[in-house]
Amino acid sequence: MSKNILFLMSMTFLLGSLASADTLTANKSEIYHLHRGDSVFISVWREETLQKQLVILPDGSLTYPLIGRVEIADLSTTEAEQIITTKLKKFLPNPVVSVAIVGIDGNRAFVSGKVMRPGFITISGPTTVLQALSIVGGLDKFADEGGIKLLRNNPEGQVVIPINYSNIISGKNLSTNILLRAEDTLIVP
Numbered sequence: 001m002s003k004n005i006l007f008l009m010s011m012t013f014l015l016g017s018l019a020s021a022d023t024l025t026a027n028k029s030e031i032y033h034l035h036r037g038d039s040v041f042i043s044v045w046r047e048e049t050l051q052k053q054l055v056i057l058p059d060g061s062l063t064y065p066l067i068g069r070v071e072i073a074d075l076s077t078t079e080a081e082q083i084i085t086t087k088l089k090k091f092l093p094n095p096v097v098s099v100a101i102v103g104i105d106g107n108r109a110f111v112s113g114k115v116m117r118p119g120f121i122t123i124s125g126p127t128t129v130l131q132a133l134s135i136v137g138g139l140d141k142f143a144d145e146g147g148i149k150l151l152r153n154n155p156e157g158q159v160v161i162p163i164n165y166s167n168i169i170s171g172k173n174l175s176t177n178i179l180l181r182a183e184d185t186l187i188v189p
Contacts (some may be wrong), residue, residue, distance in 0.1 A: 037106030
């Protein structure tokens with residue numbers, strides 16, 4: 001009987017390990033990338049004078065002691081740590097750098113037009129078009145439900161994505177209830 005228990009424990013461990021590896025692979029695409037306007041805390045182990053909380057500037061950079069201007073927008077914290085470490089190696093032997101996100105103010109989408117409270121929303125988790133419209137209080141009574149559009153910046157340029165609000169709200173077709181990204185603009189005419 002103890003062989004059976006040992007076998008079951010081994011299989012449970014093996015399956016758990018495989019599940020963890022699959023989870024890590026699946027979540028890799030969900031790694032947060034730094035945005036202009038985000039706040040980060042950068043520290044170097046055993047270097048108290050190099051502990052700084054900084055805001056990523058509109059050009060995507062920040063200025064850090066010893067190394068000056070560093071572009072970190074659109075990078076993960078791990079990638080930012082690697083760049084800062086490489087630059088600090090000119091001044092310090094074996095620097096151990098940590099970059100921690102302390103504010104996600106740059107992770108914003110905008111909702112404009114005929115909604116109850118137009119403005120920006122901070123995307124603190126997966127947020128769909130319908131959720132964004134709910135956050136701003138919904139459509140006002142003069143809104144054109146058929147004319148809603150999402151403006152999205154891509155490397156190729158800005159694209160316009162039509163949003164079919166009536167299909168989303170009725171549950172007929174949720175394909176245009178897409179997840180918002182930083183710097184998206186939802187326009188409600």
